[in-house]
Structures are given as structure tokens and as C-alpha cells.
Amino acid sequence: MELLPVRPTVKTPAQAFTGDVYMTPIYNGTGPSRLTVALVRFTPGARTNWHSHAVGQTLHVTEGVGLVGTRDGSVLRIHAGETVVCPPGEDHWHGAATGTFMSHLAMLEARPDGGDPTTWLEPVTGEDYEQANQR
Template identity: 45%
Template sequence: MSLIIHRNGDRATVSAPAEAFTGTVLISPVIVTPKPASIRSVDVSFAPGGRTFWHHHPMGQTLRVTSGMGLVALRGEAPQVIRAGDTVFIPPDVEHWHGATPTTGMSHIAFQEEPEGETVWLDAVSEDDYTLTPA
């Protein structure tokens, strides 16, 4: 097997699907590794107010915040503030959401192993959950 190099600009940035995101969110592919590896990664940019729906990952998810300030929350808990340079690990099958604050944008690179399935998308994050005072 030889190296796989994805050149900057070779793959399109797309708008995030309305069935899984609220607000203006752009997704740029980073990598989907060939088997037997199982890493999937995307670079996600959230405009103020943009966020994911509730979701979970069978093997967990890691987020590396690359710019701005955002929020991440587990179901039933107040959101936590995350900033550029922060790295967050969400354990396997734990329902969560992440995105920008109401007034600041945020970008992160999301990494997850997905050998047996992809992200499980659930319901939209309610305004009440989104606007809870951060912990």
C-alpha cells in the first residue's frame, strides 16, 4: 500500500445537513482511512448559533478546537465552554452535542473510530438546552 495524500482544495466543503445540524455549519473532509483502520475525521466550522443535533458514536469521539469558542454538552448536563487549543473526548455511546456559542463562531476537527457503524443522530437540541448557563 502507498501513501494517501489529500491535497488542500481537492475535496469540497459542504453545508451540514439540516437533519443533523442547526444553523450555519460547514464541513470539510479530513480523512476516512482504508480498512483495517477505521478513523473518520472532518473539520467543522460553526457560525454563531450553529450546532449539532444530539448524537453519539459507537467508539466515542474526540474534538480538537482549532478556532473560536464553543460549547459541548452531555444529555442532562449544562454545556461546557471549549476554546481554541482544547481537546475533548466524549466516551462511546454517550449522547452529546457541540457547536458555537450564540455570539461566537467555533471550528473543530472531529475524530472518531467507526468500524461497525456511523454516527447515530437523534433529536435537535432545544433552545432551553442550548441556552443553559455553561458549567
């Protein structure tokens, strides 16, 4: 058994996020585990860019109301206590709904080959974000 210390919270990079988003790393697996877990906090209206994960991603909402969108136009409105599973390779984005904070645990596995598990893409447009909030 090992007790891990609380790690510093960092502001996420502007090239992958719109708005103010903060991330606290929780766990980075060491072999054979490839699990990575982080607590991600989104301010109202903040969101990720479009992105995908080689081995998929699981999001567990801990606070607030958020949105998860996919390229086909599907949008899920997510609430505290709910979990969303994003399959490997699916382009998606997630963030806080308008007017509310949203926090989630982001869980994903590193790629078996050691490469970056996340492929970052273009920002979600303001128009697409506003349409998602209307649903």
C-alpha cells in the same frame, strides 16, 4: 506516503444541525484504519443535534469558543487548542457559543461491523442552548 487533495467543503444537513455548519472532509481510513477526520465550522449559535458515536469521538477546537453538552446537563465551554473526548455511546451535542464562530477537528472511528458510527437524535432546544450559554 500519500498526499491527499483538499476535498470540497459541504453544508451539513439541516436534519442533524441547527444553524449554518460547514464540513470539510480530511481523511476516511482504509483498512485496517477506521479513522475519520473532518474540519467542522459552526457559525455563531449553530450546533449539532443530540447524537452519540458507537466508538466515541474526539473534538479538537481550532478556532473560537464552543459548547459541548451531555444529557445530565453538564456543559463544557471549549476554546481553541482544547480537546474533548466523548466516550462511546454518550449522548452529546456541540456547537458555537453565542456571538462567535467555532471550528473543530472531529475525529471518530468507523464501527468494526461497518455500520454508521453516529446515531443522530433530536435537535437541542433553543432553551437548552441558551441555558448552556449562561454557564
